Amino acid sequence: DDDGIRKGAAEMLSKGQILRARKAMERFYDGTCTITERQPYKRQNGSTGFRTVDVVTDQPCRLSYSSNFSADKGERASGKEQVIRVFLAPEVEVHPGSRITITQNGRTGVYAQSGQPAVYATHQEIILKLWEDWA
Numbered sequence: 026d027d028d029g030i031r032k033g034a035a036e037m038l039s040k041g042q043i044l045r046a047r048k049a050m051e052r053f054y055d056g057t058c059t060i061t062e063r064q065p066y067k068r069q070n071g072s073t074g075f076r077t078v079d080v081v082t083d084q085p086c087r088l089s090y091s092s093n094f095s096a097d098k099g100e101r102a103s104g105k106e107q108v109i110r111v112f113l114a115p116e117v118e119v120h121p122g123s124r125i126t127i128t129q130n131g132r133t134g135v136y137a138q139s140g141q142p143a144v145y146a147t148h149q150e151i152i153l154k155l156w157e158d159w160a
Contacts (some may be wrong), residue, residue: 038146047147050112054085056129058111060119065157076158077124086113088129109136109153115144124156 032145038046062083068074089112098128111127119125125136143150 043146050148051085053112054087054112056086056088056127057083058086058113058125058127060084060117061124061126062120063122079158080123081117084113086111086115086127086129088127088134109155111136111151111153112148113151115146115149117149119151122159124159125151125153 058081059079060077061077063075064078065073065075090112091108091110093108111125119138119142121138123138125138127134127136135156137156139152139154
């Protein structure tokens with residue numbers, strides 16, 4: 026299982042080695058992100074409303090793009106699918122349903138988390154999809 030491999034590898038490294046590896050990784054962070062959640066609150070009339078709250082702002086990160094070839098039911102590769110991924114510090118919590126606004130290289134994009142984060146001792150990786158709207 027992947028978690029056991031990650032934990033095993035992290036246990037083999039000293040804290041100093043992990044810190045140096047993390048600093049090396051963070052040198053590549055050339056973007057920043059804001060993480061926004063939709064949080065419940067009580068209205069004066071007792072009903073529950075929702076408001077958007079920026080829970081993390083100006084968090085250093087790196088946006089990465091790659092392509093995967095997709096195939097239809099065992100046939101040859103039929104097309105390319107773009108995979109969008111963000112790398113950021115492992116202690117940053119990104120809850121499902123959050124909106125992630127990322128500015129990198131002078132451009133801003135708005136995304137949603139598309140799966141569980143892969144969290145390592147040095148960073149985390151989150152697969153993103155383009156933001157549609159609050160669920």
